[in-house]
Amino acid sequence: MSAGIDFLVLSKGNFRMVVSDGELSPIKLAVETLQRDFKSVMGFCPPIVSTSTDGEKELIELIIINESIVDSSMNKSELRPLDGFESHRLYAETSSRRIYLTGKDMRGTIYAIYTFSEKFLDVPPLWFFSSWEPQKKKQIEVPCNLDYFYKSPQVRYRAWFPNDTELFTPWRQLTVQNNEVWLETMLRLKLNTVEMEQTITYPDYKLEESVSLLRKYGLILSSTHHTACNNNLVTWKEYWYKVHGIAPPKLLLSDEKSLCEFWQYSIETVCRCEQENLWTIAFRGIGDQPYWAAFEDAPVSEEERAEVINRMLHIQLAMIKEKTGNPNPFVRVTFYDELSDLLAKGYLKPPVGNNILWTFVAARRDHYPYDDIVTFDTATQINLGYYMNLQFTSTGAHLAAAEGPWKMEFNFRYANSRCPLALSVVNAGNLREFVMELAANASMMWDMATYDTDRFLYDFCVCYFGKEHAEEVMQLYRDYYYAYWEQKSADFPGLERQFIFHDLRYARVFKQIGEGFECFSSNPLKDIIRERVPGRSFRIEGNNQVDSLLSGMERTFDRFDKVAQRCAQLMPQLPEQYRCFFLDNLSAPCHYMAALSHSLYHFLRAYKYTEKRTKNLDLSIEYLEKAQEALYSTQHGVFTDWYAGDKLHGKFNIPAKLKLLHKLRDKYCEKQM
Structure with missing residues (x-):
C-alpha cells in the first residue's frame, strides 16, 4: 500500500x-x-x-x-x-x-x-x-x-461497420460467444454505434434479427450510405409482394407516391421496434449504385440529377420528423462516390441543421480527405461525420492491417478542423486484424483534444505486451506500417503514406497478370470494373508497371524482412502471456507481408524473364506458402477456423492464388521438357 x-x-x-x-x-x-x-x-x-x-x-x-x-x-x-x-x-x-x-x-x-x-x-x-x-x-x-x-465524449456517435466479412461471418456462426463478443468489446472501448445494411423485414414491421443483439447490449443502430431510412431499394419488389400482395410498380421518379409509401413503412418499423437509431437519409439505386442506374426516367445532366437527390433527401427528413414527433432528430447523409462528386461541384444541397450530420468519406481505394470535404463551406450550419476504411473490399488492406493509427488520426483531425465531428465510422469488416487501429480510433473519438497516437500506442503496448518492452514493440509497429510500398508520391499536404500497396492490390496483380501470362506487357494491369477515376485501382507511378512493381517489391520485402526478423528476436524475450497477441497482431502480419512481397516479386520476374521462369514460379509458390503459413499460425483456440472463409470465396483467396501459380509452373515445366 x-x-x-x-x-x-x-x-x-x-x-x-x-x-x-x-x-x-x-x-x-x-x-x-x-x-x-x-x-x-x-x-x-x-x-x-x-x-x-x-x-x-x-x-x-x-x-x-x-x-x-x-x-x-x-x-x-x-x-x-x-x-x-x-x-x-x-x-x-x-x-x-x-x-x-x-x-x-x-x-x-x-x-x-x-x-x-x-x-x-x-x-x-x-x-x-x-x-x-x-x-x-x-x-x-x-x-x-x-x-x-x-466527461461526455467529443464525438456523439462512434461506430464500427463490419463490412466484407467473409472471415468474420462464418466464425461468428460457430458459437454464441463468437457471435456477440465483439459488441461487448465495443462497449469496453466506449463505442456506441453499429452501422448495418438494410434491416427492415416484411410484412410485420420487424427489424432483422441481428438488430436484437444491438438492443441486448445497448448499442445504437445506424445505416450505410445507400440505406435510406434503414432500407434499400434492393427490397423494393419484396415490399410490394409481401406487404400488399401485388406486383411491384416500376421504379420511376414520377411515381413519388410509391417511393414515399416504401419509406413510410421503413420509418414506421424502426419506431414500432423502439430501436435507438441514427437515421440515414439517402437516394441511390438498387444496392451500391447511383439512382440513375435504376430509374429509367432519371435525368442526364449532373445538375438535374443532384436536384432529384436534394428533393428526396428533404422528403425523407420531413417524414422522419413527422413520425418520430421530433422536430430536430439526429440524421446523417453520407457523401459517397457520385454524391461526393456532386457535392464537390456544388450541385448537391442536402438539408442543414444542428443535428444534421454531413458524413464525408475518405477517398476510395486510398484513404485521405477527398475533394468534397476540402472544398466544404465551413460556415454551413451542420455537424460533421467522417467515414474511413481500415479494411477495404477491392484494393485495400484485408488480411493484414495497413493504414495505421497515424493515418487514421490525420484523417479525423482534418475532418474535425473543417467542422466539429459528431459521427465517426470505421470499416474493418473482419475486425481481428484491425483491433489495434480500432482501439486507437475509439480512444481518439472520446477525447480528440488530448489524444496523441504515439502516446496511445505506448499505453497500448504497455497494456498488451508489458512495460519492459513497450517502446520496442511500439517501434516495431511503426516500422511495420512504414514498410509498405508507397507506389505513388503523396499529394495531400502533410499526409504521409497517402498511397500504399495494400495486400488486395497484390491479389489483383496475381490474378490479372496470371490470366494473361502468355503475352507480356510492361503495363498489364487494368482498372477494376466500373472504376470511376482512371488509374485509381493501382495508382502505380511511372510508364512501366512491371518494372515499378519489381523495384517496389524489392524495396518493401527488404523492409518487411527486417521487421519480421526483429519480431522473431523479441518474441522469446516477452513474458509468455503476451506472446500470443504479439504473434497475432504484429509478428505474423510482418512475416505475411514479407513473404507475400517476395512471392509477388518472383511472380513478376517469371512473367518478364523467360529464361528462369520455372525457377521464379517455384520461388513464388514457396513464398506464398510461407505467407499462408504465417497467417495460419494465428489460428488457435477460439480462432482455430478463422481463415475458413478465405478458402472458399475470400477477397484474397490464397488457395486460389496458389492453384494459379501451380498451374503456370506445371505448364512451363512441360514446355521445358
Whole structure:
C-alpha cells in the first residue's frame, strides 16, 4: 500500500454488487459480465443484489447507478455530479464502505462498469481478441480517495461497420460467444454505434434479427450510405409482394407516391421496434449504385440529377420528423462516390441543421480527405461525420492491417478542423486484424483534444505486451506500417503514406497478370470494373508497371524482412502471456507481408524473364506458402477456423492464388521438357 492512502480491500465474501431490479437490461448484462470478470481474476462470483443494506457494515458494496432512472429508495446524498450524455464516474465513499459506478445514462453506466474492470481487475478492452490470460488476485485494493470522472465524449456517435466479412461471418456462426463478443468489446472501448445494411423485414414491421443483439447490449443502430431510412431499394419488389400482395410498380421518379409509401413503412418499423437509431437519409439505386442506374426516367445532366437527390433527401427528413414527433432528430447523409462528386461541384444541397450530420468519406481505394470535404463551406450550419476504411473490399488492406493509427488520426483531425465531428465510422469488416487501429480510433473519438497516437500506442503496448518492452514493440509497429510500398508520391499536404500497396492490390496483380501470362506487357494491369477515376485501382507511378512493381517489391520485402526478423528476436524475450497477441497482431502480419512481397516479386520476374521462369514460379509458390503459413499460425483456440472463409470465396483467396501459380509452373515445366 502507498503511504498515506487507505484502501477498501475486496476479497472473497466481503463485498457484493448492487443494481436495482428496475434497471435496464443492457446494464444488468454488463453487471453479469463484471461478475464473470471477478470469477476469471479472483476465482469466485460476488453476489448481485437489488438493494443496499446500511445495517451490514462489514460488507463493501459496489453500487451501480444509472442517473437517468435513479431508484427512489436510493440514498442520493452520496451521488456526485456528472456531465452530459454517456459521462460516468467511479468513486469511493469510505464512511459507508461503498464504491459507486455511476453513469449519466444507460451507456455511461455500462462504461463505468467496464472501466472498473479495466482499472482494478486488469481486464483489457481487447481481452478476447488478445487471447488475454487473467493474472490471479486474492484481493483488490480500491483507494479510498478514488474518483475517476469521465466527461461526455467529443464525438456523439462512434461506430464500427463490419463490412466484407467473409472471415468474420462464418466464425461468428460457430458459437454464441463468437457471435456477440465483439459488441461487448465495443462497449469496453466506449463505442456506441453499429452501422448495418438494410434491416427492415416484411410484412410485420420487424427489424432483422441481428438488430436484437444491438438492443441486448445497448448499442445504437445506424445505416450505410445507400440505406435510406434503414432500407434499400434492393427490397423494393419484396415490399410490394409481401406487404400488399401485388406486383411491384416500376421504379420511376414520377411515381413519388410509391417511393414515399416504401419509406413510410421503413420509418414506421424502426419506431414500432423502439430501436435507438441514427437515421440515414439517402437516394441511390438498387444496392451500391447511383439512382440513375435504376430509374429509367432519371435525368442526364449532373445538375438535374443532384436536384432529384436534394428533393428526396428533404422528403425523407420531413417524414422522419413527422413520425418520430421530433422536430430536430439526429440524421446523417453520407457523401459517397457520385454524391461526393456532386457535392464537390456544388450541385448537391442536402438539408442543414444542428443535428444534421454531413458524413464525408475518405477517398476510395486510398484513404485521405477527398475533394468534397476540402472544398466544404465551413460556415454551413451542420455537424460533421467522417467515414474511413481500415479494411477495404477491392484494393485495400484485408488480411493484414495497413493504414495505421497515424493515418487514421490525420484523417479525423482534418475532418474535425473543417467542422466539429459528431459521427465517426470505421470499416474493418473482419475486425481481428484491425483491433489495434480500432482501439486507437475509439480512444481518439472520446477525447480528440488530448489524444496523441504515439502516446496511445505506448499505453497500448504497455497494456498488451508489458512495460519492459513497450517502446520496442511500439517501434516495431511503426516500422511495420512504414514498410509498405508507397507506389505513388503523396499529394495531400502533410499526409504521409497517402498511397500504399495494400495486400488486395497484390491479389489483383496475381490474378490479372496470371490470366494473361502468355503475352507480356510492361503495363498489364487494368482498372477494376466500373472504376470511376482512371488509374485509381493501382495508382502505380511511372510508364512501366512491371518494372515499378519489381523495384517496389524489392524495396518493401527488404523492409518487411527486417521487421519480421526483429519480431522473431523479441518474441522469446516477452513474458509468455503476451506472446500470443504479439504473434497475432504484429509478428505474423510482418512475416505475411514479407513473404507475400517476395512471392509477388518472383511472380513478376517469371512473367518478364523467360529464361528462369520455372525457377521464379517455384520461388513464388514457396513464398506464398510461407505467407499462408504465417497467417495460419494465428489460428488457435477460439480462432482455430478463422481463415475458413478465405478458402472458399475470400477477397484474397490464397488457395486460389496458389492453384494459379501451380498451374503456370506445371505448364512451363512441360514446355521445358
